[in-house]
Amino acid sequence: MEREYELFVCVVRSGSLSAAARTLGLSPAMVSKRIARLEQRLGARLISRTTRQLTMTDVGEQFFERVVHILAAANEAEAMVSGRAQQPSGKLRVSAPTSFGRLHVTPYVPAFLKRFPAVSMELELDDAYIDLVERRIDLAIRIASEVGSGLTGQRLAANHRVLCASPDYLARHGAPTTLEELSKHSLLGAGSQFPWRLQDRNAPVLVHGRSVVPTNSSEVVRELAVAGLGIALRSKWDVERELASGALRVILPQFPGASDVAIFAVSPAASLVPPSVTAFINHLAEAYRVVPSLA
Numbered sequence: 001m002e003r004e005y006e007l008f009v010c011v012v013r014s015g016s017l018s019a020a021a022r023t024l025g026l027s028p029a030m031v032s033k034r035i036a037r038l039e040q041r042l043g044a045r046l047i048s049r050t051t052r053q054l055t056m057t058d059v060g061e062q063f064f065e066r067v068v069h070i071l072a073a074a075n076e077a078e079a080m081v082s083g084r085a086q087q088p089s090g091k092l093r094v095s096a097p098t099s100f101g102r103l104h105v106t107p108y109v110p111a112f113l114k115r116f117p118a119v120s121m122e123l124e125l126d127d128a129y130i131d132l133v134e135r136r137i138d139l140a141i142r143i144a145s146e147v148g149s150g151l152t153g154q155r156l157a158a159n160h161r162v163l164c165a166s167p168d169y170l171a172r173h174g175a176p177t178t179l180e181e182l183s184k185h186s187l188l189g190a191g192s193q194f195p196w197r198l199q200d201r202n203a204p205v206l207v208h209g210r211s212v213v214p215t216n217s218s219e220v221v222r223e224l225a226v227a228g229l230g231i232a233l234r235s236k237w238d239v240e241r242e243l244a245s246g247a248l249r250v251i252l253p254q255f256p257g258a259s260d261v262a263i264f265a266v267s268p269a270a271s272l273v274p275p276s277v278t279a280f281i282n283h284l285a286e287a288y289r290v291v292p293s294l295a
Helices: 002-014 017-024 028-042 058-082 098-104 106-115 167-173 179-184 218-226 236-245 275-288
Strands: 047-049 054-056 090-096 119-125 139-144 151-158 161-165 196-200 203-207 231-235 249-251 262-268
Touching: 002 017, 002 028, 002 058, 017 028, 028 047, 054 058, 090 098, 090 275, 098 106, 098 119, 098 139, 098 218, 098 236, 106 119, 106 275, 139 275, 151 275, 161 236, 167 249, 179 203, 218 231, 218 236, 231 236, 262 275
Parallel strands: 090 119, 090 139
Antiparallel strands: 047 054, 139 262, 151 262, 161 231, 161 249, 196 203
16 A cells, blocks of 8 residues: 555656656556556546646545555654664755745755755745645745745744835935825835835834736745836845845834744645655754844
């Protein structure tokens, strides 16, 4: 039974019968036969196969999730009985927001892989909140006020946000002195960022508006702000160099971004977390402790 489960997981992760066959050292016909035998025993179709693609059925997706946990539990039990400490290994799929991933995830990947050479990593950068289970993501870095339902998470660092604009924009339009004056200015934001959630002393406040240039990229927002197109609400880790160089200036510093927003590492809820996931979370948390903009 365990071999059938391993075969099924290999087919799903490989994306095709032929790729799984090469990995397992079997013929595609043998892999197809064993999958059909598993489906017949279960009395359910797990995979829909065409000449061009392979997709899981709804029951196949549910079965896949449980089988992965069963195999992980079996491996953990064997390691415990034999006295072996389970080391991080295998494929680790990580997702992160585009700008944060480029600036504060990618630089720490080489040291992690050097420390754990048995791990192979896939890194996806995407500003959208993707479905981790559907995309087979083991770990996602998210900037949010909460982890989200169906997920487990760990807070990695603070996320300090400030209102900022270029000296050129402020020279042409003047700097707002109250939140109410923001409605008279050009604002910049990515995706569904509006309304802005700011902090007024101990109380949250919302600023409604829309971006003068709609975009799904936070990096585009930063570059447009530097170019003098408007006022943006940006994380300090994203604009620390621009603030230091004077390319951007903080405005209305008494109204920072809402304090409940932080940087989290999240993963699909499961009783067993792969050692590679735990190891990478700890690796990032340790690195972020010495990054001033994340403290």
